[in-house]
Amino acid sequence: MGTGKLVxxxxxxxxxxxxxxxxxxGDVAMDSVVANVKSIQPTPSSxxxxxxxxxxxxxxxxAKxxxxxxTDLSNELTTSAISAASQE
Structure with a gap:
């Protein structure tokens, strides 16, 4: 039976x-994924x-x-910049 929720x-x-x-x-409800992401706060200012x-x-x-x-957060946050940072 479907719940109608995005998964x-x-x-x-x-x-x-x-x-x-x-x-x-397996399926994971998207609202559960979003809740987990929202709970991530490695430092008080991040x-x-x-x-x-x-x-x-x-x-x-x-949510906005x-x-x-x-790049809406910063022009410097490109996928190539993130990829390069993850390799360091």
Missing amino acids: VAFAAPIVRDGTVKGVVS FGMLLDRSGNIVAAAD LTLKPL
């Missing part, structure tokens, strides 16, 4: 001897965000940022 699906293949034998998957591959904000403490590009 995020996670899936992973089960591979044996080089052949896909099945898939394990906050967590969830981004998609294109650099758009999927979830943040400030949802689906906005990360």
Whole structure:
């Protein structure tokens, strides 16, 4: 029975001897994901965000940022800058 809520699906293949034998998957309600992201506060003056591959904000403490590009916070926050920082 559907709840009508937006969900995020996670899936992973089960591979044996080089052949896909099945898939394990599960759904997580998006409101639960957003609540978890909002609770992330590494320091008193910081906050967590969830981004998609294109650099758009999927979830943040400030709901007005949802689906906005990360560069709306700062022109320096590009996907390439974040990728480079994660490699350091």
